[in-house]
Amino acid sequence: MILSYILREKVNKVKLTKIQSAYIGGIIDAEGTIGFYHVARSPLASYSPRLRVTNTSLEFLEHIQSIIGGQIRKRKFYVDKRINQHLELYEFAISRAKDLYSILIHIQNYLIIKKQIAIAIINYLEERLKHKRNPLTHKELALLKTGRSISLFINQKGRRNE
Secondary structure (H helix, E strand, O other): OHHHHHHHHHHOOOOOOHHHHHHHHHHHHHHEEEEEEEOOOOOOOOEEEEEEEEEOOHHHHHHHHHHHOOEEEEEEEEEEHHHOEEEEEEEEEEOOHHHHHHHHHHHHHHOOOOHHHHHHHHHHHHHHHHHOOOOOOHHHHHHHHHHHHHHHHHOOOOOOOO
C-alpha cells in the first residue's frame, strides 16, 4: 500500500473535487467504456487500457475534456453501409497510462457497473508504472489477462444473460 500511495502522489496530475469525481464517474458508468483494447501498432503489448466515451454531442465531450483532459476524435457510425448512411459521432478517450491511472483513482468509488474493471486496470497500471519496461512481467501479464476477461464481460452491451 505504501508503494501505491507513492505512485499515486507521483502521477496524480488531475485534481478533481468529490463532486467532479462523482459526475465523471457517473458519465463513465452510464455512457463510457473502460477496458483493455487491442493496439495494432504495438508489437510488444497487444492490449492497452483505455477509457472511452462516444457521443453525438461534441460540446458534451469537450466539457468532459475540460475537466479531465484526454483526446477527442471524429468518427462515423454507419447506419446502413449499402447507401453510405452514417451518423457523425465523437469519441473521447484517455489511454496514456499516467493520466488513466489518475482518473480511475479519483472515480473508482463512484462507479457501480464498471468498478471491477477500473480496479483491475488500476492494479495493472500500478505494476506497469512501477517497472516501465518491456516485455511485460509475469505479474503484469496475469493482471492483463484478468482485466481483459473482466473487460470483455462488462462491455458486452446487454448480452450477459445469454
